[in-house]
Amino acid sequence: VPPPCGMPEPHNLSHSSPLVLTVVLVLAGLVSITYFLRAGSYFQDPLFCVFVAFSFTSAVDLIISLEEDGFVSGFAEVYVREGEPYLRTAHGIMICYWDGLVHYGLYLTMITAMSQRKSYRSLGLFWLGSLMMSIVVFLLGNLIGKYSSDISPAFLLNVPYVLIPIWAGVKLFQQPRVLPCLTAEQVAEEQRKWLHQRPQDVVLVLLLLLVAAFTFFRGMVILDCPADSCFEYIYQHEPYLRDPVAYPKVQMLLYLFYVLPFFCLCIYGLLRPGCSWMPDWSLVFAGAVAQAQFSHLGSSLHSRTPFPYQTPEDVWWSFLITNVLYALGPQLLALRCLRRPAFFLPSAPTSMGKKYQ
Numbered sequence: 155v156p157p158p159c160g161m162p163e164p165h166n167l168s169h170s171s172p173l174v175l176t177v178v179l180v181l182a183g184l185v186s187i188t189y190f191l192r193a194g195s196y197f198q199d200p201l202f203c204v205f206v207a208f209s210f211t212s213a214v215d216l217i218i219s220l221e222e223d224g225f226v227s228g229f230a231e232v233y234v235r236e237g238e239p240y241l242r243t244a245h246g247i248m249i250c251y252w253d254g255l256v257h258y259g260l261y262l263t264m265i266t267a268m269s270q271r272k273s274y275r276s277l278g279l280f281w282l283g284s285l286m287m288s289i290v291v292f293l294l295g296n297l298i299g300k301y302s303s304d305i306s307p308a309f310l311l312n313v314p315y316v317l318i319p320i321w322a323g324v325k326l327f328q329q330p331r332v333l334p335c336l337t338a339e340q341v342a343e344e345q346r347k348w349l350h351q352r353p354q355d356v357v358l359v360l361l362l363l364l365v366a367a368f369t370f371f372r373g374m375v376i377l378d379c380p381a382d383s384c385f386e387y388i389y390q391h392e393p394y395l396r397d398p399v400a401y402p403k404v405q406m407l408l409y410l411f412y413v414l415p416f417f418c419l420c421i422y423g424l425l426r427p428g429c430s431w432m433p434d435w436s437l438v439f440a441g442a443v444a445q446a447q448f449s450h451l452g453s454s455l456h457s458r459t460p461f462p463y464q465t466p467e468d469v470w471w472s473f474l475i476t477n478v479l480y481a482l483g484p485q486l487l488a489l490r491c492l493r494r495p496a497f498f499l500p501s502a503p504t505s506m507g508k509k510y511q
Contacts (some may be wrong), residue, residue: 199268200325201264201268201278201322201325201326202265202268204318204322205261205264205265206261206265208257208261208318209258209261209262209265211253212253212254212257212258212261213254213258214230214254215249215250215251215253215254216250216251216253216254216255216258217229217230217254218230218233218234218241218247218250218254219247219248219250219251219254221234222234222241222242222246222247222250222458223247233308236306236308237306237308238306238308238309239301239304240295240296240299240301240304240399242458243301243399243401243453243458243459244452244453244456244457244458244459245291245292245295245399245401245402245449245453246292247452247456247458248448248449248452248453248456249288249292249445249449251448251452252284252288252445252448252449253288256284256444256445256448257281257284257285260277260280260281260284261281263277264277264278264281273329273330273332275326275329275330275331275332276332276437276492278322278326278329279323279326279327279434279437279438279441280437280438280440280441280444280488281441282319282322282323282326282438282441283437283438283439283440283441283442283443283445284441284442284444284445285315285319285441285445286319286323286442287408287441287442287443287445287446288445288446288449289312289315289316289319290316290404290408291401291404291405291408291446291449292312292401293312293316294400294404295399295400295401295403295404296309298400298404299398299399299400299401300398300399300400301399327434331433331434333495333499334495334496336496336499338501340496341496341499341501342501344427344494344496344497345427345428345496345497345501347497349424349425352497354490355424355490355497358424358483358486358487358490359421359424359425361479361483361486362417362420362421362424362483362487363421364479364483365417365479365480365483365484366414366417366418366421368476368480369409369410369413369414369417369480370410370414371383371384371387372387372392372395372406372409372410373406373407373409373410373411373414375387375388375392375395375406376395376402376403376406376407376410377410390466390469391465391466391469391472391473392454392465392473393462393463393464393465393466394450394453394454394459394463394464394465396463397453397459397460397463401449401453402450402453405446405449405450408446409446413439413442413443416435416439420432420436420487423498427497427498427501428498428499428500428501429498430498430499430500432491432498433488433491433492433495433498436484436487436488436491437488437491437492439484439488440484440485440487440488442484443480443481443483443484443485444481444484444485447477447478447480447481448481450477451474451477451478454473455470
């Protein structure tokens with residue numbers, strides 16, 4: 155008989171250890187197969203094996219999420235119950251959906267790009283931010299939340315999800331950028347424009363200011379700010395922030411201490427030309443915020459979240475609009491940096507002289 159909704163199940167280490175061994179052996183076999191395939195074909199990219207192996211785990215995650223929502227049954231019940239019961243939470247289900255749908259699609263697209271000798275650097279950076287945000291929130295939430303006493307050896311299966319993406323990120327940043335053909339004069343002309351001459355950037359700056367203010371406000375809410383507005387918000391608008399699973403608390407703290415400074419740097423980058431780090435890091439943070447907002451939105455409304463922590467029906471629309479706009483800001487910024495990167499390119503010496511003389 156399954157436990158009541160939101161309650162952890164007891165687990166047995168002697169049962170979970172064989173499960174861990176089975177999964178490790180399957181993954182090792184898959185990596186070995188892809189290695190020999192790569193060795194005998196034109197797939198010479200070291201990230202090929204990573205994407206193939208991770209696509210397998212994405213398919214498993216999709217099955218887990220579908221099973222937990224009752225669409226299928228009998229596939230991963232034993233593993234989730236004995237190995238990682240925190241995957242039965244609303245947050246666990248949401249990250250499995252994201253991994254099984256978005257990450258899986260990214261893996262297939264990047265593998266296809268490899269086979270066609272095309273660049274996948276931009277997609278890879280978006281994937282990097284998305285995966286790192288997902289795994290950091292998941293691991294920290296498990297360690298400090300109410301499921302900390304249910305951690306089993308299966309928890310160690312998440313370690314590669316921290317180490318491999320770091321290595322993959324280094325490889326992705328080392329790949330050459332794909333830039334449009336621009337002359338030094340075109341770059342200088344774009345960088346001579348003031349902010350009011352770039353209406354799209356004006357909108358982005360205003361949007362980033364609003365997003366940064368909202369990030370700071372929710373950070374104060376999660377830090378138990380005694381202000382009446384914070385008290386009203388956490389009880390009447392986003393009660394999910396009080397959920398003892400700790401995922402939303404970790405998420406808001408990451409927003410406050412990492413995403414908020416990045417938003418401020420991006421505003422600076424839209425005001426001062428030549429910030430060459432903007433195109434790459436805007437993609438990383440776009441992926442991170444997209445994944446985080448999907449998981450946060452879905453968890454706030456999911457039936458697995460205990461009723462006192464679910465978003466009240468009378469604020470659904472304001473909650474959805476606010477959080478969708480929050481997720482949209484970094485996506486628009488990344489799109490702007492990709493489509494018109496001239497403002498962020500390093501200026502040629504002659505252009506610099508003409509500009510600042």
